[in-house]
Amino acid sequence: MKTGIFICHCGHNIKHTIDVKKLSQYFKKYPNVTVSEDYPFVCSEPGQDMIRESIEKQGLDRVLIASCTPSLHGDLFKDLLKKSDLNPFLLRRVSIREHCSWVGDDLEINTEKARRLILAGLYSAAHYVPLEEKVVEVTKSALIVGGGVSGLSAAAFLSKMGMQVYLVEKEAELGGHVRALKNIWPARKDGKEIIDEMVAELAGRKNVEIFTSTTISAFEGFFGNYEVTLATPEGEKKMTAGGVIVAIGFAPFDPIVKPELNYGKDERIITTLEFEERADTLQLPENPRIAILHCVGSRDEQIGKPYCSRVCCINALRVGEAVKNKCKDSYVESFYMDVRAHPRGGEEYFEDTQEKGVLFTRANVAEITPTPAGLVIRGEDTLFGEFFEREFDLVVLSIGMSPPIDNKLMATLFKITLDKDKFFLEAHIKLRPFDTAVKGIFIAGSCSGPKDVEESINHGRASAVKLFGFLNLGYAFVDPFISSVDPKRCSGCRMCETACVAKAIKFDEAKRVVHVEEAACMGCGLCNSTCPSSAISLKGSIDMMIDDEISALTEAI
């Protein structure tokens, strides 16, 4: 066996707390180790060249890369092995960054931990065998769940690129929440206009099927060929989708959760969304006194919403501006924690609004009490540390974004994880922000956390580009990590068959042994741990590998 060990410095990230030189020297003396090198960036071009050269010159048959966590750069290194005519499943990744150098500060301790981790990888890799990736055909079609701006922009891109698109919307009309918005900053366009433009783009395309008032009743299968069943008003419809983009948006925060605001009990207390609808029909005195409350349903630990909803400050500014434009002599006061006008130009917009005469008071609002004369707001001015009590004719609550109502349902259906705030969790917050843990299923728009219109459109398009990359190939490699049975060892007790969740194990009555239906196997390994003699084993994760890893990790304790 000829193993090559490549230890990455990751600039300073690993080198800083792990003695990489010592490690590479240490492993040089190890039996079965032919090459042991450390390098500043193994993932860089020269780093890759070094590995390739070693494989080709030294005839390596195992490659161990100790660097960042295996879920990063996975395909990059796999391709590298392929290019060097080495089976990509003879690659072992050892995470010494996320699981070692970033976790502790002591150089000596970290170096020892990294040594053990690499050793575990080395022992485990000794049992690696070349595996063949299965190729599956990919249906060039996408299911897009949610007809808001993200869903529409994804549909527009994918259909333009020639993919069949099935767009599913729960409501009767496309457009989501954006449809109701007026004079959206900074474009100064009404939401309806934006939506109509986007829908018009789709309308003429033959490869787009739009299902409104439709829900998904079943979702099965694997990447490339997901089997979708829709419940449409015309009845059940079935289709095959190569991939999915989930863009189910958000739910506006319902201020009823905060009883001290008395929302819903007085018509003069409304949300920003209601203001959009009713701005023209509101019955107000000549020079109205209007209060705007920021951060309603955001940055509030008490109601379990510690996050910033990102859009509500701009929305609050829009309300102030609208009122001032209409009625110059009105009294408009915004109660804020701090104004986060994120997007480009937001800060200037904030200043403009102030110049127009909207007052900004940094305050904690304690309660709103409706009286016949007006709405009394009591609170604390946090700049001056004074309590105040002021009367208004209208209070607009700048509400935040809550996770979509169907988040749990969709999470179960598509096997997406929810984050702590119950939005959808991306595979990696920085490097894979559109992916989920499931191949071919992407998330877009505000269902993965609060986003404004522009961000949602971009997010939708970006997910579509990612999915297009997969679909356009027309085929996909499926991990060969499935179970297989050694019929000589199988006792035919059928325990694995009973336990198997995917029902992928079948019993041969004549031979009295089981076999695995490869297409159905999900690769969880439950059968392997259920079989007392390990006659059925999960490729890529056989008992010997894990046993030897344990041995390495516990070495000389």
Added chain:
Amino acid sequence: MQAKKLNNGAIEGVLNEFLKDEQHLVLGFEKDKNGVSHRIFKKSLDQYSFLNPLFSTNGALFLRRLFAKGMQIVLLLRPCEIRAYVELVKLTQIEREDIIAVSVDCLGTVSTKEKIDEIPTEAGQLDAYMKETDKMRWACKVCREPRGVVGDAGIRIDKNGAFWATSYTEKGEGFLSMIEGNLEEAPKEMLISEKEKLPKFQTNMDDFEKDFSKCIMCMNCRDMCPVCYCIDCVFNGDEYLPKGDALLNKVFRTGSTNMPQGKELFHLIRMYHVSQTCVGCGACEEACPQGIPLTKYFKGTSERLQGMFAYMSGRNFDEAIPYLTFLEDELKDVED
């Protein structure tokens, strides 16, 4: 309990009639000058004995991988043997179709390792013998279910030493119908009553290591265990017990090791493997040349682990083995 009273020789008569068919067999006990042992009867029951007071192995061991299509077999065995049979049926190591499993009340057994010249096989005498001497195996003393209440049918002994046959399944009814006479209400009190529950088994690693330090890794305990059914045990391979070069490799990697190595590993893993199916018969201990008190550990642990899921090995054919099923709403306090 509705049962048929068995007159002297009645069961032998029935089974001899049954054996007239070429395809029929009976597995039961035979008494000869050397003692009592298992025997498969083909033509007729000679020197048949209901009770076998000597324990050498668990009879279910002989039934593993028994898929006798078309052959009819009647088993007349001890409850622990029938319970092991039931577990093996669940594990499809035996085809149940052509087998009628009859459990016979057990008055306890004596190890065949003991020096005994003569042991009675008649119920009353045997009961007295077991009470007078202290030769009963520990496994039998702490037996969970010595009553013939498992399998397809059961044979119970009343306080006067008379035998009663009763059925638990459809197959058992078929067996009962072969016996002459009418069903009647059997006495409430039988010679053997339900056993009390033992206190939870508790030990520690020090005691365990001490007890098992004598182990020579012959693995007889595994080979004689009726529910250790694997064709190829994991401990035959190199995964857990490397041999030869693999062993030396391991020593170079992990440091010195005492030999034979892997004793604790072998026993603990086997203990987990049989935890839901162990019937507590003590065949492992009988097979151990080193006199390790295996029953204490295996029976003790398995009873605890079965108790968690309100499961009892071999109690009936329809209970699923706990590791192969689950309830979504259970074991809330397992998470740490």
Added chain:
Amino acid sequence: MEEKTNKNPEIIGFACSFCTFKASEMAGSLRMKYPDGVKLVQVPCSSRVDPAFVIKAILEGADGAFVAGCHPGDCHFIKGNYYTRRKIAALKEMFDAFSMKDKLKLFWVSAAEARRFVEKVTGMYDEIKEKKNAGKKA
């Protein structure tokens, strides 16, 4: 078991690829600190963990082992972790019978719960360390 010389506990954790291992990645990315004695073995699903692995880890000298996976109902493989729960519950009962209950723990940590991951492993580490040192003094 070989005589232990190291005074700091060594804990082997079996972490499922889709939840706990992801959480541990995130914990690393967020530079959260936890003891170096905690080392992970990545498994595709917590149901892949054969109780034999845990027994082996303990007998090879680890002071503790934990099995960690997705929350019940959230398993990537739909139902795998319900089986894990039964198996590990039984194994814990067995460890209890051998008076070493504290050596095995079962955690549910989702991919989003980096903080929870760190809290759980640190808690287990501290608990074992305390017991270990208490034993030494006695």
